[in-house]
């Protein structure tokens with residue numbers, strides 16, 4: 068008999084496949100109420116309220132699977148779960164429509180002051196002049212992040228006769244065209260929109276995306292909405308711009324700290340809030356609960372699960388053989404993702420030499436997961452990378468080359484975007500390790516690890532010295548440096564490594580330096 072702990076409030080109807088299964092026993096209790104029998108559970112089912120820490124996992128010795136009835140797994144220590152051999156699954160699209168509808172409800176409430184008017188009338192006032200609103204038709208909605216939820220918002224905004232400007236660096240031109248939205252730069256979305264709504268995951272790139280500087284670029288009187296994750300809008304900056312009247316109002320479903328007990332934003336009349344209700348509809352809860360319930364049944368029946376976000380399914384012996392290539396490929400994916408900052412249509416991987424004798428599909432998925440990691444809200448790994456790439460319209464090809472080169476094996480990847488392409492080649496040599504030996508046709512040789520800078524420049528006297536001086540002047544120590552060029556006086560590249568991550572300002576300063584074509588920060 069498998070024992071399942073359902074630790075958060077989850078749709079009873081959605082749990083039916085578990086409750087009706089004779090080999091499964093379902094116990095619905097908070098973790099704190101079953102402390103002494105935690106070691107007995109084989110599965111744990113949660114929403115966002117239960118925080119699944121490494122400490123909790125260490126007490127759940129029998130645990131085989133954690134199911135998140137929803138999208139975000141930020142409340143689960145997935146690394147600790149993976150280390151413990153626990154599969155983590157989620158329900159990535161079951162609450163998309165409900166969250167999009169909630170965002171839309173927040174938008175209409177915000178611009179028509181409905182929550183404030185509601186309180187006023189219930190306080191026996193009849194004040195019609197204080198609540199004059201703004202019409203949505205003809206206004207410009209700025210959407211930051213056009214994934215599952217952002218897409219549904221765009222469709223609804225079009226139906227309300229709004230123009231829609233979108234910033235999503237990973238959005239393809241054809242998807243934008245199909246939806247009838249304008250795909251543009253972040254600065255355009257900031258300066259042209261009457262209302263801005265964010266729908267990205269919370270990553271190091273999107274943390275404080277609406278910062279002091281970016282809010283300063285918005286129209287005076289702009290409205291902002293966050294129904295994605297607390298922290299995408301800098302809460303302190305928002306307080307400042309609400310205080311000085313630049314931002315007319317905000318609608319927030321999520322907060323940096325939840326519940327937001329000690330949060331200045333709650334004091335503003337023009338800020339309307341809900342307690343993380345995006346996914347709180349009967350339909351969404353039924354969807355996410357039944358999706359994960361069916362997956363748990365499959366898992367205990369020994370069938371493959373489709374929404375696993377962590378564990379690969381390879382035997383230990385096979386995994387040990389492919390591990391160096393698997394790690395190299397993942398790093399190559401991370402490098403590509405940080406060098407190629409635009410929508411990508413194709414990822415083509417070519418294997419040559421000894422590596423072709425191994426399970427390359429798994430290596431390719433490792434590359435793809437490295438490449439997609441910073442671009443999507445849900446966790447990406449080898450299990451779900453191909454599916455996510457397909458959803459985003461990215462074609463993914465794998466081939467073997469018989470051409471002989473100076474390396475006994477190599478992995479070469481070409482990523483094709485809408486405007487540019489980028490090529491990288493990596494090798495693994497036993498006792499020497501993994502190396503990147505080619506970038507965009509430039510021969511190079513560096514260890515793919517740590518904090519790197521990729522600089523494209525013109526091969527002229529003084530360029531390398533200028534970069535060194537510029538970094539030295541701001542006390543940045545260069546650990547290693549590699550240069551590569553195709554011909555004297557032509558295009559050239561540098562790869563620099565550092566002991567600590569570089570500041571974005573340093574990258575911007577380098578970018579402006581003479582003879583520098585482009586600079587990309589790479590953190591591995």
Ligand SMILES: NC(=O)c1ccc[n+]([C@@H]2O[C@H](COP(=O)([O-])OP(=O)(O)OC[C@H]3O[C@@H](n4cnc5c(N)ncnc54)[C@H](O)[C@@H]3O)[C@@H](O)[C@H]2O)c1
Pocket residue numbers: 138139159162163166211212213214215216217234235236237238266267268269272273294295296320321343344345346347441442443444445
């Ligand atoms: N309030 C709620 O109850 C609730 C419910 C469901 C989801 N969410 C949250 O909503 C957000 C969106 O979820 P989703 O299912 O649409 O995710 P998704 O993965 O389908 O879409 C995320 C989109 O953000 C884009 N993106 C990534 N980095 C970006 C960047 N730096 N700048 C601009 N765009 C970027 C990606 O390309 C992608 O298109 C997530 O944060 C999720 O956790 C909240």
Ligand SMILES: O=C(O)[C@H](O)COP(=O)(O)O
Pocket residue numbers: 114115116136137138139140162343344345346347
């Ligand atoms: O990530 C999600 O799915 C949403 O934030 C919803 O969270 P909830 O299940 O706690 O409502």
